[in-house]
Amino acid sequence: MTDYARLERSVAYKKGDMYYFTGRGCKRGHIAKRRTTNGSCIECERENDRKRIRPITYYKSKYRENRERYRRYRKTAYNKYREKRIQETIQWQKDNPEKVNIKNSRWRKKNSGKVNAQTIRYRTRKSRAEPSWLTEKQRIEIREIYIKAVEMNLEVDHIIPLKGRNICGLHVPWNLQMLTKSENCSKGNKYV
Ligand SMILES: [Zn+2]
Secondary structure, three states, X not given: OOOOOOEOHHHHHHHOOOEEEOOOOOOOOOOOOEEOOOOXXXXXXXXXXXXXXXXXXXXXXXXXXXXXXXXXXXXHHHHXXXXXXXXXHHHHHHHXXXXXXXXXXXXXXXXXXXXXXXXXXXXXXXXXXXXXOOOHHHXXXXXXXXXXXXXXXXXXXXXXXXOOOOOOOOOOHHHEEEEOHHHHHHHOOOOX
């Protein structure tokens, strides 16, 4: 009946698969695929759907009609349990270091521009190349340059190098330019 390859939830999670299949029965005895995010059995989901008195579209349109009210309700509910949820999250992260690592590396891959900007910022602050008078707006401007560079497959270069031979540049928006990898390589630490 079922010819899925066996796949444990942790493996499916790592692979980023939406479903997994263990070959073991759920609590109602279905031998079926399960959803990786919450472990629910898809046969059970189907049964629950059938038991619903009104079709799912009814709830969806209800939601659309009262969107603002639901939103307000969710916000108060969130604030009510905010502290508790933060504590739960911290605990979950302590208990699941491996999952945290996977999530983090996925996020870094998707947001590599932000990560590059953050890394260089940390380095420049240490070496005092980022001036203390830099405004929040200019800092965001810098971050945008790094994000754009990743999108265009370019590298961000300091026009006047931060550690040049005769002159040291600053980590400010107007000292940044986008170069191709080979252009950046051939430029090195020179100010041309
Ligand atoms: Zn089931």
